Amino acid sequence: MYEKILSPIKVGNVDLKNRVIYLAMAKYLSTPDNFVTDRQIAYYAARAKGGAGLVIPGACIVDPLYPSTLPMQPGLYDDKFIPGLTRLVDAVHAAGAKIFLQPWHPGVTPYGCRPEDVKQVADWTIDEIHGLQKLFADACVRIKKSGADGVEFHIAHNYLPEQFAVPLFNKRTDEYGADTVENAMRFSTESLQGIRAACGDDFTIVVKINGTDLTPGGMTPERAAEASALLEKAGASMITVSAGGGLTDLTGMSSDGHREEGWKVPFAKTVKDSVTIPVAATGDIRHPEFAERILEEGLCDMVGIGRGLFAEPEWVNKLSAGREDEMRTCISCMSCFDYCPPGKSGCAVNPLAMRESENVSLSYDGGGRTVAVIGAGPAGLEAAVTLAERKFKPVVFESEVKIGGMERIGAIPDGKSKVNWHIDYYKKQIGRLGIDLRTGTRATLEDIQKLNPYAVLIATGSDPIFPRSVKGIDKPNVAMIRDVLDDFPDISGKEIVIVGAGLTGLETAATFAARKNKVTVIDMLPEPNYESLPVDHLLAIGYAKGSRVDVRMSHKLLAVEDAAVVSENTLTNESVNIPADMVVISMGARPNDSLYEEIRDKFERVIKIGDSSSVGKIMNAVQSGFDTAVNLE
Ligand SMILES: Cc1cc2nc3c(=O)[nH]c(=O)nc-3n(C[C@H](O)[C@H](O)[C@H](O)COP(=O)(O)O)c2cc1C
Ligand code: SF4
Numbered sequence: 001m002y003e004k005i006l007s008p009i010k011v012g013n014v015d016l017k018n019r020v021i022y023l024a025m026a027k028y029l030s031t032p033d034n035f036v037t038d039r040q041i042a043y044y045a046a047r048a049k050g051g052a053g054l055v056i057p058g059a060c061i062v063d064p065l066y067p068s069t070l071p072m073q074p075g076l077y078d079d080k081f082i083p084g085l086t087r088l089v090d091a092v093h094a095a096g097a098k099i100f101l102q103p104w105h106p107g108v109t110p111y112g113c114r115p116e117d118v119k120q121v122a123d124w125t126i127d128e129i130h131g132l133q134k135l136f137a138d139a140c141v142r143i144k145k146s147g148a149d150g151v152e153f154h155i156a157h158n159y160l161p162e163q164f165a166v167p168l169f170n171k172r173t174d175e176y177g178a179d180t181v182e183n184a185m186r187f188s189t190e191s192l193q194g195i196r197a198a199c200g201d202d203f204t205i206v207v208k209i210n211g212t213d214l215t216p217g218g219m220t221p222e223r224a225a226e227a228s229a230l231l232e233k234a235g236a237s238m239i240t241v242s243a244g245g246g247l248t249d250l251t252g253m254s255s256d257g258h259r260e261e262g263w264k265v266p267f268a269k270t271v272k273d274s275v276t277i278p279v280a281a282t283g284d285i286r287h288p289e290f291a292e293r294i295l296e297e298g299l300c301d302m303v304g305i306g307r308g309l310f311a312e313p314e315w316v317n318k319l320s321a322g323r324e325d326e327m328r329t330c331i332s333c334m335s336c337f338d339y340c341p342p343g344k345s346g347c348a349v350n351p352l353a354m355r356e357s358e359n360v361s362l363s364y365d366g367g368g369r370t371v372a373v374i375g376a377g378p379a380g381l382e383a384a385v386t387l388a389e390r391k392f393k394p395v396v397f398e399s400e401v402k403i404g405g406m407e408r409i410g411a412i413p414d415g416k417s418k419v420n421w422h423i424d425y426y427k428k429q430i431g432r433l434g435i436d437l438r439t440g441t442r443a444t445l446e447d448i449q450k451l452n453p454y455a456v457l458i459a460t461g462s463d464p465i466f467p468r469s470v471k472g473i474d475k476p477n478v479a480m481i482r483d484v485l486d487d488f489p490d491i492s493g494k495e496i497v498i499v500g501a502g503l504t505g506l507e508t509a510a511t512f513a514a515r516k517n518k519v520t521v522i523d524m525l526p527e528p529n530y531e532s533l534p535v536d537h538l539l540a541i542g543y544a545k546g547s548r549v550d551v552r553m554s555h556k557l558l559a560v561e562d563a564a565v566v567s568e569n570t571l572t573n574e575s576v577n578i579p580a581d582m583v584v585i586s587m588g589a590r591p592n593d594s595l596y597e598e599i600r601d602k603f604e605r606v607i608k609i610g611d612s613s614s615v616g617k618i619m620n621a622v623q624s625g626f627d628t629a630v631n632l633e
Contacts, residue, residue, distance in 0.1 A: 012205065020316050024102045040057075068108070068109060107163045189233075215248060237277055241279060351625075364389075375610070394436070481504055501553065522557060593613070
């Protein structure tokens with residue numbers, strides 16, 4: 001089983017124990033002045049300990065003064081960073097993996113700066129180009145001094161080297177212009193030669209390139225294949241094939257749920273056909289069977305996995321031990337793009353992501369004590385699984401027939417079906433651990449008392465907010481969003497108004513619009529600050545607008561009529577009538593803690609978790625359930 005994944009391979013001068021790369025995933029973990037931190041080291045060491053053959057930490061800064069440079073990433077622009085980088089390298093080595101670092105320059109891709117403050121490709125003089133190449137070479141010397149096994153030169157994701165590589169960005173007319181692939185790749189091939197000269201023949205240099213930019217004038221599979229042959233000639237020992245970047249809302253690089261597992265693999269195959277060095281495929285590779293198959297079929301030589309290992313650091317260890325059923329599978333929710341403060345989990349399905357330095361471990365001292373868990377949404381399920389691991393005896397009550405709670409509902413809009421992978425994970429754990437699950441059972445005080453539980457965890461979720469005082473709100477054309485999603489109406493050609501431009505409202509709007517309904521979303525809040533919105537919400541706005549949903553902020557719901565909604569534009573105080581065959585209320589939720597209030601004095605330990613404590617995302621529910629279960633004494 002998984003012979004291919006687990007077989008060794010030599011890349012340049014580096015022997016890798018298996019075919020799995022932890023792809024670069026930059027998190028904001030360095031100090032503001034770019035020193036490596038303990039939290040950062042623990043983050044990467046966990047993926048090495050989990051069995052990946054090669055770990056590539058996220059983008060490392062070569063030019064700190066460049067305006068669009070991402071903050072809080074490791075620095076490579078001064079020798080003062082070498083001791084910290086060495087600690088990182090040593091930790092990854094000690095955990096059993098090899099490590100390449102990724103020097104990075106953003107070029108015109110703006111991070112928190114005005115586009116006019118950055119240089120276009122055509123603006124760089126020849127001397128400045130040579131200066132940039134020297135920055136890369138110097139950075140790689142520091143990488144070598146840190147003890148890392150190699151470097152990954154980053155030509156992907158619309159950053160500087162790729163900007164030289166494609167006509168979309170590169171308007172030069174000299175020998176670095178994009179008229180021929182050879183000229184377009186000159187910035188990169190000369191950089192590789194400069195790195196080779198500075199670091200010596202024995203140092204391993206690999207590259208990451210886009211197989212497509214999904215944008216006219218950008219990288220294409222054919223261009224990537226031609227470029228790859230030149231990169232091999234210039235000294236690259238492996239090519240990792242990615243796609244997209246900032247031009248494509250990040251989803252071209254790290255897809256959300258709208259794309260298939262392994263969608264970038266064909267681009268890797270095109271590159272593989274043009275080179276003799278190993279090629280790594282990337283892109284939503286999640287399941288061991290899938291990875292084994294693409295290796296077996298010769299579509300690639302390595303599998304590059306980013307979020308799959310963010311969600312499940314022990315991916316390789318678990319598959320080699322035949323414990324695939326215990327893997328947490330990334331659901332492509334995009335939450336890992338958001339800033340994650342210390343103490344908070346950075347992943348929807350992995351409560352310990354970004355908390356590796358806390359060294360949380362389970363104590364197996366449950367001793368068969370019964371814990372009643374009321375509610376089988378993500379908080380309740382995560383708590384139950386963790387308690388069962390700890391040898392407690394959780395008994396889970398769920399009033400509905402199916403488990404998953406709001407997560408099940410959240411999987412229904414278009415592009416969200418991968419969320420079901422998380423519910424499937426819990427189903428497998430319930431079976432594996434023999435958890436007593438009582439679906440279709442609304443727990444009463446008597447039910448719980450019969451168990452004589454050591455503790456009761458209340459995971460009863462939330463209640464939707466219903467604007468009771470709005471005139472006409474009881475009309476038959478009004479529905480609550482949860483009911484709509486739970487039994488999604490097969491309608492088209494209707495006029496639908498959704499009240500509430502939160503994530504669920506927008507996703508549902510796009511789903512209705514894709515079925516050829518005319519959808520308007522109203523929300524009394526003003527236009528959001530787009531800089532501060534989480535990535536999933538930004539994408540939902542994009543999908544809604546892209547499907548011609550009419551999103552009207554600063555519009556308050558005043559009344560519902562038989563075939564219309566009356567709203568007030570709060571900026572102009574105008575009253576606006578919007579035709580509506582159906583009105584869907586999606587105004588958020590508040591904790592449902594009525595059971596908690598009812599029984600809190602009846603048992604010694606009654607604890608609210610998940611939405612019943614504080615309404616949040618899957619990530620918050622999972623962390624809440626996990627932490628409560630881990631800390632139960
Ligand atoms: C939070 C985050 C940060 C990333 N940072 C980098 C980076 O620093 N360098 C890079 O080459 N790719 C970066 N990527 C892209 C990943 O390396 C990978 O190519 C992409 O996510 C697709 O693989 P996956 O579906 O397995 O995650 C990042 C992706 C994510 C989600
Ligand atoms: S936060 Fe979401 S997208 Fe990121 S690794 Fe976790 S499940 Fe996957």
